[in-house]
Amino acid sequence: MNEELLSLLDSLKGFDEKAVLKQRVQNTVVKVVESKVATVQNLDDEVYYVLVKKGRKYLVATLRGRGEEVDYSRLVDALEEPKISPKLTDNAKEYKFEKVDHAMEKVKEDPQKVIDSIDSKYPVYGIVNLIKREVSLVTSKGFNGTDVRSTVDGYFRAFNGEFSGQWSFASTTYSDKLVREAVETASDFASITNKVSVDDGRYDVVLSPMVMGNLFGYLADMASGLSIVMGESIFYDVKPGTKVASEKLTLLDTPKQDRPTSVGFDWEGTFTRDKAIIEGGVFKTPLLNNEVAELLGMESTGNAGWVYPRAWNLEVKEGKVEMEDLLAGNAILFNNNWYTRFQNYVEGQFSTVGRDAVVVYREGKPVGVSPRLRIADSLKNLLRNLEELSRERYLVKWWDAPTPTLTPYALFKGVKLTRA
Known part of the structure; x- marks a missing residue:
């Protein structure tokens, strides 16, 4: 598990403590304008975070993709000793969790379904985020973990001339009811x-x-x-x-x-x-x-x-x-x-x-x-x-x-x- 991260961790030589964390967020962003789907963006963001320590000196780096190797050791040596320094946990266990909402995956394939839940007497504007998030961590203390989950969140604003209402929502599972109730509540306030x-x-x-x-x-x-x-x-x-x-x-x-x-x-x-x-x-x-x-x-x-x-x-x-x-x-x-x-x-x-x-x-x-x-x-x-x-x-x-x-x-x- 997490072989790529373990390989990157192993390549970091000469440190007392080190860790590599990867976050991958696949987000289908459904933008609603005047109660219609205006745009759909499929975003896939993968970011690596690297922590290295010598004594109390440390460096945290953010990487997008695997580019050229960086001499982190030299950079850490050049730093002053801080008052507060990260400290990895003595935890050598493995952890794996995955819960993906298949209903949400189907909506990602056809985001127009979001509109089927919108029934408002006022123009509605808003965003729905359909997200699959993966977090993986390996440390020099032996920890190796991966956590994969689905989430949905969003908000809608309803406009009645110069008056408006809004409501937001969040869940780990998608349902038409989430969208419908958010639109209804926003419309009630706009009325x-x-x-x-x-x-x-x-x-x-x-x-x-x-x-x-x-x-x-x-x-x-x-x-x-x-x-x-x-x-x-x-x-x-x-x-x-x-x-x-x-x-x-x-x-x-x-x-x-x-x-x-x-x-x-x-x-x-x-x-x-x-x-x-x-x-x-x-x-x-x-x-x-x-x-x-x-x-x-x-x-x-x-x-x-x-x-x-x-x-x-x-x-x-x-x-x-x-x-x-x-x-x-x-x-x-x-x-x-x-x-x-x-x-x-x-x-x-x-x-x-x-x-x-x-x-x-x-x-x-x-x-x-x-x-x-x-x-x-x-x-x-x-x-x-x-x-x-x-x-x-x-x-x-x-x-x-x-x-x-x-x-x-x-x-x-x-x-x-x-x-x-």
Whole structure:
């Protein structure tokens, strides 16, 4: 298994540790314009990553194809010794996993089938990605692994004149229902047309799964051990076991579940496992690779990244009420958001602009949409002021929420809003 990678690994002479990782992504991109398939792109991207170490000095190289040999030893010798250096896991086991969705492969052969699922009274625009991803890793510690999976993700925007709605989706299996429900939800939001003015102030705000996916993706980045060590995180001075959020919040990293971008091993050769980042409002663990874990006096959580640990998939545990119950009083629903920017990573101060659509509810009924409304608050406040979560959960992924996230709708109290 992985004979090509083993040959490349063997050719790297004179190093204390070395590893070769290959990622191949075969992606059929279906672009939809005005409810019709406009273009289909068949992309096949194969990338090699090489890690070599002498003492604490190391080099990571990215290769596309097998070109001329590079004298990595000379390059490593010329480097200064870093404060943090990748550390491969003592794992000499083999690992092989493959799960390919054959229904998705058939849609790749005839992408026009995507359109058969689109039935909207408004023009619909969007993208569907039909992906087969292969990750292979060999290390000088003896690890040899391959992980092959299918994933599908996408989003649709529906336009009703100057009003719009959006929805996204993700899965490891393709179904017409995924596409149909995304189009229906986007169209439902686009159908709300009355404009309502909202003044600057603090409001009860409901965030949709798309907004949760965006903001909690940033939260997971801050849970990376390297972000904490570098002081670019709301967790920089937080010890595991500290209460950081409402007791209703449980946030998990779930690489062992059947979800997009799940994988059985990390880049250092550690087997992955599911884990709580926050459980019942309590910070449980940062996301760690070997070297950052060593700095913090902990063990790897199976989230390497050479140098930067990261989440694989995210899950927010469900609540006990229906989504409609979150909107029973006076609230503002942010269905989508763009332009998330952080002003202070330690405090988690950020702003993000609502899109597609921001719906104003009064006495539990939608009275219209408020254009150009911005959340200007902090992640710390959001975590503390989480009031309730819906039973319904949705798995979302798109370009502004790149980490697949299974999450409910969430009601937050006293969120600061300003005009954009």
